[in-house]
Amino acid sequence: MLSERSASAFLRTAAIACLIIISVHTVGAETLNYRNYQFIHQNKDSLLVRHLLGKIEPSLIKIEDFFGYAPVSLVTIYLTRSEADYRKLTRNGIPEWSQAVAFGKEKIIVLKLISADDVLKGPEVLLHELVHIYFAERFPPGRVPNWLNEGLAQYLSGKRLTLQDKVFLAQSMSAKKLIGLDGLDTLLTFSRPRARLAYIEALSAVEYFIQDFGVNIRSLSSTKGTSTGFDRLSLRSLSSACPDSSGSKGSGSGFDKLSQRSLSSACPDLSGSKGTVNPGYQRLKELVKTLRTERSLNKAFLMVTGSDYIDFEVGWYAWLDEKFHWLLILNIDNLLWIGMGVLALLAIVFVRWRNRRKIKQWEAEDESYIDTERE
Structure with a gap:
């Protein structure tokens, strides 16, 4: 999973040229369009692509909310099902441990799905690369x-x-x-x-x-007018999250009088869904x-x-x-040493217990022998 900033200009240009050639001339290639996202894949992978799209849709909304915008231009996602195709599309310039690469300037993602593990991680990896696309589109390089x-x-x-x-x-x-x-x-x-x-x-x-x-802030509606939720708040976190509402001279007294409604009005960033938010x-x-x-x-x-x-x-x-x-x-090495120590301790305890039992058995036999001699 790599960002476009890490790749050279030559790598991007070569990859884009290769992608265009393959997308035009590959037999059996299909496209699936969803809003401004276009998936290019083999026709045999249609169900896989639809499954992938279904998995990422909810998270796409969250990502768009985080960046405050949805992409206007087309984002193209190429799905590859072999290591050879993946290397061709990325021009062998990507480390062997990668599963996908994003070319942010060109708004192109190459995603590799070969093994069952690749398919399982596919939605997360694709969303990861889409975040790189968002960064590249909205921010200057570096x-x-x-x-x-x-x-x-x-x-x-x-x-x-x-x-x-x-x-x-x-x-x-x-x-x-x-x-x-x-x-x-x-x-x-x-x-x-x-x-x-x-x-x-x-x-x-x-x-x-x-x-x-x-810090998580629970809705005050559940406290029936009490300020219990705010009593647990970190002053530092609240002051950072909403400086204008922190009270005078750094004191937290201002929060004691705030209702959920007035808090949302004073500090909109703290109003979240389901009554909880995270200022961080x-x-x-x-x-x-x-x-x-x-x-x-x-x-x-x-x-x-x-x-x-x-x-x-x-x-x-x-x-x-x-x-x-x-x-x-x-750590496995530490666990082995700890395990060996525990086993050694148990062995010592067992040996002592067995020795004491043996001594008691001998003492009982001696007493029995003495009684027999007296008779």
Whole structure:
């Protein structure tokens, strides 16, 4: 899963030329149009493409809402069913671990679906690449850092950090192999294990941003006029999410008197569906929106969060250490050592128990023998 910024101009031009030739001359090629999205595929894959489209439709709406627009020009999606076709379309310039590539400037995506696992991950991968298309269409080249581009592509496609991801992060931290956010700009050159770490780091940074600047607010309608929901709010999160409503001189007294209606009026970003919102997610939307016109990432962070980018990165490192470092015990090598230690302890306990039982048996036999001698 790669963004267009990572590919060279030559690669894009060659790929587009190849795509045009194949789409025109390939026997049995069909197209399926959905709004401004066009799928090009073999006729035998019609059901697969319709299934794919059905899976991504709900998430497409969420992605369009995040960016605040729907694409106007045509986005073309080429479906390939073999490694050879995928390599031809991408001109062999894509790492072997990739399943799809987005050419943002040309609004073209090449998606590979070969194995059952590819098909299963297909909707998420396609949504991931569509996020890259959105970024490329709405932002100048190089404006959005790669960690944010890749992290959001994963987050908006529905991916979240799994336990395996967290353990892998813990192992990388312990081995001092973290890449760092700025190091993700050369993702295209990474090996498979390093690329995996890069994607995990990017997603973790986005999840950290949302958590650090976010807090779920339950609808006050369920509290019957009480301010219980606000009593649990982080002042920092609320001040960041809605600076004009934070009360005087940083105090939280203003929130005690707010009803759900007045809160929505004072701070529209906090009004969400089903009575819950996440200010961190709203702040992330605002950060992305700000980057359209603000060239400096540091200034964009200051404008949106009140903290600079360095503070964010330092906080992210600390968050990783606090949240995931303890997961080192789940490392297979550590589990083996722990298991061996437990087995050794159990063996010692068993031997002692058996010895005591044997001693008691001997003592009973001695007493029986003495009684027999007396008789």
